[in-house]
Amino acid sequence: MTPLAVKNPTPVEQGYADAFATLEGADQARLDAWANFAAVGLPNRRVEEWKYSDLRSALKDPDAPLSLNAIGFSPAPSDRVLLEGAPALPMPALAASMAGAADVYRLDGDAEPVWIEVNVPEGAAHHRVVDVEIAPGATAMVQETYRVEDGAFLNLAIRYHLGEGATLQRIVRQEDGGEGVAVVTANVTLNTGAKLNQTTLAFGARLARLETHLDHAGENSDAQMDGAYLLTGRRHADITTLVSHCEPDCATRQTVKGVVAQRGNGVFQGRYLVQRAAQGTDARMHHDAILLDDGAQANAKPELLIYADDVQCAHGNTVGALDEDALFYMRSRGLPEAAARALLIEAFVAAAFGNVQNDTAREQMLEAARGWLADPDTGPEAAA
Amino acid sequence: MLSIKDLHVALDGKEILKGLSLDVPAGEVHAVMGPNGAGKSTLSYVLTGREGYEPSAGDIEFEGEVINGLSPDERAAKGLFLSFQYPLELPGVPTLTFIRTAVNAQRKARGEEEISAPDFMKAAREAAKTLRMDSEMLKRSLNAGFSGGEKKRMEIFQALLLEPKFLILDETDSGLDIDALRVVAEGVESLRNENRGMLVITHYQRLLDHLSPDRVHVLAGGRIVDSGGPELARELEAAGYDKYLSEAA
Ligand SMILES: Nc1ncnc2c1ncn2[C@@H]1O[C@H](COP(=O)(O)OP(=O)(O)OP(=O)(O)O)[C@@H](O)[C@H]1O
Numbered sequence A: 001m002t003p004l005a006v007k008n009p010t011p012v013e014q015g016y017a018d019a020f021a022t023l024e025g026a027d028q029a030r031l032d033a034w035a036n037f038a039a040v041g042l043p044n045r046r047v048e049e050w051k052y053s054d055l056r057s058a059l060k061d062p063d064a065p066l067s068l069n070a071i072g073f074s075p076a077p078s079d080r081v082l083l084e085g086a087p088a089l090p091m092p093a094l095a096a097s098m099a100g101a102a103d104v105y106r107l108d109g110d111a112e113p114v115w116i117e118v119n120v121p122e123g124a125a126h127h128r129v130v131d132v133e134i135a136p137g138a139t140a141m142v143q144e145t146y147r148v149e150d151g152a153f154l155n156l157a158i159r160y161h162l163g164e165g166a167t168l169q170r171i172v173r174q175e176d177g178g179e180g181v182a183v184v185t186a187n188v189t190l191n192t193g194a195k196l197n198q199t200t201l202a203f204g205a206r207l208a209r210l211e212t213h214l215d216h217a218g219e220n221s222d223a224q225m226d227g228a229y230l231l232t233g234r235r236h237a238d239i240t241t242l243v244s245h246c247e248p249d250c251a252t253r254q255t256v257k258g259v260v261a262q263r264g265n266g267v268f269q270g271r272y273l274v275q276r277a278a279q280g281t282d283a284r285m286h287h288d289a290i291l292l293d294d295g296a297q298a299n300a301k302p303e304l305l306i307y308a309d310d311v312q313c314a315h316g317n318t319v320g321a322l323d324e325d326a327l328f329y330m331r332s333r334g335l336p337e338a339a340a341r342a343l344l345i346e347a348f349v350a351a352a353f354g355n356v357q358n359d360t361a362r363e364q365m366l367e368a369a370r371g372w373l374a375d376p377d378t379g380p381e382a383a384a
Numbered sequence B: 001m002l003s004i005k006d007l008h009v010a011l012d013g014k015e016i017l018k019g020l021s022l023d024v025p026a027g028e029v030h031a032v033m034g035p036n037g038a039g040k041s042t043l044s045y046v047l048t049g050r051e052g053y054e055p056s057a058g059d060i061e062f063e064g065e066v067i068n069g070l071s072p073d074e075r076a077a078k079g080l081f082l083s084f085q086y087p088l089e090l091p092g093v094p095t096l097t098f099i100r101t102a103v104n105a106q107r108k109a110r111g112e113e114e115i116s117a118p119d120f121m122k123a124a125r126e127a128a129k130t131l132r133m134d135s136e137m138l139k140r141s142l143n144a145g146f147s148g149g150e151k152k153r154m155e156i157f158q159a160l161l162l163e164p165k166f167l168i169l170d171e172t173d174s175g176l177d178i179d180a181l182r183v184v185a186e187g188v189e190s191l192r193n194e195n196r197g198m199l200v201i202t203h204y205q206r207l208l209d210h211l212s213p214d215r216v217h218v219l220a221g222g223r224i225v226d227s228g229g230p231e232l233a234r235e236l237e238a239a240g241y242d243k244y245l246s247e248a249a
């Protein structure tokens, strides 16, 4: 059977179609996954959800060889299983059709912290599906680190399923990706009383998109979804979160901070969908970006879609320059300009890490932000 | 010590200081009084090197050196300190971290050794005691959510730790209650010595009662239009600035 073709394919899309066509014995889920991808192809700026992040034009190399061992797990996953059903969204669907199977973690109360570290080498591509099941009442911590070298492409789909009363601390680091492309799509389901505490730190790439879909699927579930992006050069980072409140008395809070220098481009998209049944929802979204140079950009798209009446929903969004009055105040006390700027930016960004429960992890994120601030080659003071 | 000669400054094309001259010798405290909008805060920003406040003419000499072209941090390292009329809030910047960073940046600029953490903490405790400040306040972000009076006290706390050679106090008294004013004035007074100069901008006699200035100047129409002893402040309190305003106009 010939797989469904992508309409008017780009060379990259055609490359995937060819690769898929040569597969033998693909099971139904894999065929469905390909069909879901092929129906829309690589998202581009004419797709509303991707209007600030044109993935189709960022991906240029049709011959990028698949790099299968770009990923490191610690500890090893519990299992590797064939897909059960196909993801609907195009990028997870592409990951599923290319990977064909998922690495599965089943974490119970005694689980040690999990590290997932991906390094996609220059010019290579990596597609992966990871499934994390967290048992009812269990507490888990998962740290994901993504690095793409020049010309590399990472497309990872990760699914988290939290049982009743389970807690997940999720930490995502997208390391400076130069001319690479990284797309990470997470789907998180919270059952009754479950808690997600997520912090994302992105340094950008030619295009980096860290997307999280969150379903409050049980009453009294709670989510803190913070993040920061720090960008220089022409790097692009997109933090997109789509939160669905389907059950009563759930809470979502978000603090996202962006610092953009030179010709960097930051994107924050946040959507809260509060369904009619989700009475008592408490959802708050805050995004603030500082632009350090004339060519720097930050695009924010907050969206509240509210169909319940007894809810508290708020969003705040600011995009501005570094506070010159505060800088003068600090300098008048003796801080040289660079030190004053760094301290001010650090304080601004640190607000995105305040909810990280693990001290080591929080300190590492702060250190990474400080390192970026101080780096003469890639930091905000680097020559454009 | 501080010598201002024929200073002209324009903001957005409007001349605010129009040939201001003033001398404050070491060891003296001088007060500057004047109506709202006379240019007192402007003067404080010009002296400390704020961007946009560069003089179009005239010189600022500090300890015999023209400092017109120096950056705010270079002036701070030379020993200039401004207590702001409206101190800024720095949310997320821990108070003591900030002050220690400032102390060490100044020391580094002067080629001195950094202050050790224990020495700094000791000095901070002493300064807090002098100013009767709650140690809880020092654990917060600098000025974040502070009341107007608390911010003013925090300015003098910083001065005590930075030990500047010359202080410019821009309405440090406003926003302080009667007890706080006395405590803050004592803090300022403790810095007074024969090597240190001060320029105290104020609208009220209250602070001057505590500090007893050597000289009082009236700033109106962009110039110093009158100077005298402490009695001048009391006359102004009674008669206001009418006579200077008609002269300046
Ligand atoms: N950026 C600016 N552009 C133009 N005019 C300005 C600017 N900043 C201040 N001014 C004007 O300069 C004048 C002097 O202001 P300044 O703040 O120095 O007064 P002041 O003497 O400190 O007054 P107060 O007693 O109310 O504190 C005022 O008329 C003010 O409106």
Ligand SMILES: [Mg+2]
Binding pocket: B040, B041, B042, B085, B170
């Ligand atoms: Mg003023």
